[in-house]
Amino acid sequence: MMRTIEVLLVIIIIMGASIIASLYAVLPQPRRVSPINLRRLALTTLEMLDSDHDLSTTVFKDPNDPAWGQLQTALSAALPPNIVYNLTVYSISPGTTQLYNVTQSLCNAQSLGVGSDVSTYLVASSNVTFNVTPQKIGENGGGGTLYILNCSDSNGWWITGYSAAQLAGDLYDLLSPYFITTVVVQNTTQFGQILNGTALQNETLQSAVVINTVGEAVPIPQSYATQYSGDSYAQYCFQLGKRVSQYNWTWVSIVGYPLYYVCNTGLFTGPNDQNTWGIFGMKCVGSGGLNSFLEGLDNETYNYNGNWITADPGTDSNLLTVPLSSNALYYCNYYGIYPSPIQTATRALPTSIIGQYHLNVTSYVLSQVDSWNAGAVYRHLDGYGGFMALGLTRGPDIRLTALGLLGDYKPRLFASEYTVAGTSRLVVLQLGQVGGV
């Protein structure tokens, strides 16, 4: 009898445990087990309604404006039928006791059901003025000078559709805010001065950026032309490479085969001093110019090498069109510079120069295709001298030049907002789900 009583007691205890466990182990409703992510849905709805700034425009309008009705219609049309909403717009009043004040509320149901979620979205009025102050390249030491070669005594080649002066002006507008000093080099004499280490306007010569605006040609000062005319002026290109290394410059070639011609209209005045295409004041260096430059940059001894090293579109046909690199695409948005994402490039440099001349690619402007780089910034491994080459087919796109340099130096943009009270609104969209269990 006692055994039976004991067993009954045990059964009662287990039953009690089962009941208590069942009471506490309440299984959730299926809707909560597998919910729609209402927070994300709310956020994406707000973003979509503001994709063309319609939401930003509407929330600043008078509460009686018909635009609110249109917004409610759009909201109802955008959301699935089983989703109810409550959209509330708050004005932001800094400096007052109540920071957020309701200005308008729209909803399509009295309650949002048993569960809801919310997303917030901050919009600014078109009256708000934004200002961006760029960080200056070199302000933390090292360089900070931008030289733009706009030599009036030099003609350009492969800058079809532009003049060097136009390109120099556009580059000045685009890049000078990012440098401590921007110097436009007006002629080959001034260019000779900086090659000889003399600053033109008390700027910092060391670690400067030098942009050559005359395309495949390069200006040549008279003294250098006299001294380094060997191998069709390839020796001059070698000296140029050595100067780039000596002063830790970054030399920028904006289009075509770098250093293919030398130009000085005051010096090359003969009837045959043209580039075989009718542009006078030039002499053809040929493909040896770039090889010599790279030798100089690498501090090698001069050894003439006339081999053509850029890609040949006849055999590397996939190089005709090259996409922007992911790095460049990112900086497009950061700096607000938008060149075409697909470029035509027939003068891409081989990746073999990286090992041969002890270089390092610090940033890609255009994606590497096979073993070719159509646009990249190279820097020497010893830390002295850099070279940016855009092997585009004529003509140049200085937005790519700017993007390449900015993507390499990465100056920060400090955004500031000049605003007045009432120019920001906080939009809160709360979503609930109706129906089902």
Add this chain to the structure above:
Amino acid sequence: MTGATVDHLVSLIVLLGAILLFIGLFNQTIQTAVIYQQHRYLADKCSDLLDNMLLNPGDSNGTMFWGESNSTPTSFGLQDPEFTQYELSSFSLMRLDYSPGNPVYYPETTMSYSNNTLGPGASLLVPFNEVINYSTVQTLLGINGTFGFTLTISPIVAVNVIETQLNPLSVTVTVSGNGYPLANANVSYCFINVVDQSQYPSYNISGGFSVTNNAGQTFLSFPGFDGTQASYAVIVYASLSGLVGSGYYQHVSYKDNYVVPLIADFSNDSVILAHSSDIYSGNNPAPIGFNATFVLLTQDFSLRQMPLSNASGSISAGTYDNIAIPTNNTGIAVIAYEKDPGDAGIALMPWGLSSLSFPVVFGGNPLTNEWVATDIREATVNGVAYQVKLALWSLTGYQVVS
């Protein structure tokens, strides 16, 4: 003594029975909880996977513009590379295999095409060697063999165009979203009418703007245009408070032979113009002349014509011609065709999925699965409002003990 033993045995049996019963009860609760937990995991996975698809542009050979090339992406994503957040690439979407469509076989290229047909005269046919298929995407997303999904991307705004009068032509445009009429919506339209000529047709393109009434309708009139004899197409864009959608209506006077545009090559932007009898058979195949153009979608959703080179010609059964789209921007290829004067028509093909608000249904069939989690996002495709829904299910079983 015997009574105590029996008492003992009975109590023991009752106790064992009770224990087994309670083990079963607890086990049931625990199993249900574990299954619920798996369902919860499935819902979280669904949300993550959807964001993963929509918030990255994917990649192929170092470029994020895989939608504009022929290559298979090495990572999958549908975001427009030039934008942030939930802005999808109109071209990447074009390369997804449209699962509800019946594939079309074209003997001249000996290829089958993924078939996304919106209605008469507006189709998107993409060769399967350029289409991204379901299993490839499963592999790229790392869910091959573990999860199945259906991705549905459908336009939010419906723009319906119907003829209300043929001579002079007038049409009624109805704009709605989820059943709500969109009152006071801005409407821009493009009217293309085919002009018969002796060899191949020409076309006139005109456009205008209107606003919908409280019923979400607007009426467009074309004075002096007789719709009983001519062939024409009306392409309409409507926008209201950030919601943008499009629709079209096409009327042809001749249906026996017509031009079917097929995507030939994404990287070269080339399109094949095939003869309908080679694809859909039909009686009395006859040579037809064509004249193609491209209308570009501008930022204010008006359409601007961009002429094509080598845009006109003639095709007959067993032959085809090619046109090249001269831009990577979204628009619509418009092909006017005629057999003889009076027997003409017009065909449309979106270049970029959003230009004619084509939907996307991509993936497997969810219907046979025990539990399917769904999640929804709103997105824009080249400015056009779309709703994106992902249905996800587990392929590895759903029971605690399988």
